[in-house]
Amino acid sequence: MILADVLAGAVTAGFATAALFFLRFWRDTRDTLFLYFATAFLLLGISQLILALGPIPDEYRAWVYLVRLAAFLLILGGILRKNRG
Template identity: 40%
Template sequence: MSASAITPVLQGCVAALASVACLFFLSFWRSTRDRFFVFFAASFGIEALNRLHMGFTAQSGEDGPINYGIRLLTYVLILVAIWEKNRPKR
């Protein structure tokens, strides 16, 4: 099997694991109602959709500017969640 044939399979695996992480954080959000977990769930959900899209399209490389932009968005969501959790309470 060539490397180009296995790439969609690996993208699907990463998408599945990101979906599991999204559901994991959503379950914590349901029990605590803490926005921290919503940000993390959204980040992993967006990443799962991005990986799924990369696996089904012909352009499955990670080096496209749109893929970098989406990954930047997910990392910013995680940083906002951490910042919001650690800022002083009023």
């Protein structure tokens, strides 16, 4: 169980790092695609953190996955917005 906790923490830190990188790219370029990606990775990190903190009852686990769905929809929306012109 200890290794799983370490890996969950590493994944959470990876999501947070990716969010910070995309936030920096957005600050440099002001391209909203980077802002969409930064927000999405922040949401993914938050959902991973919630799952890593401890056992969640099954009736609440769906809400965590809805946060992940929102993150992926943000990525999709950012890509569609960028390609729309």
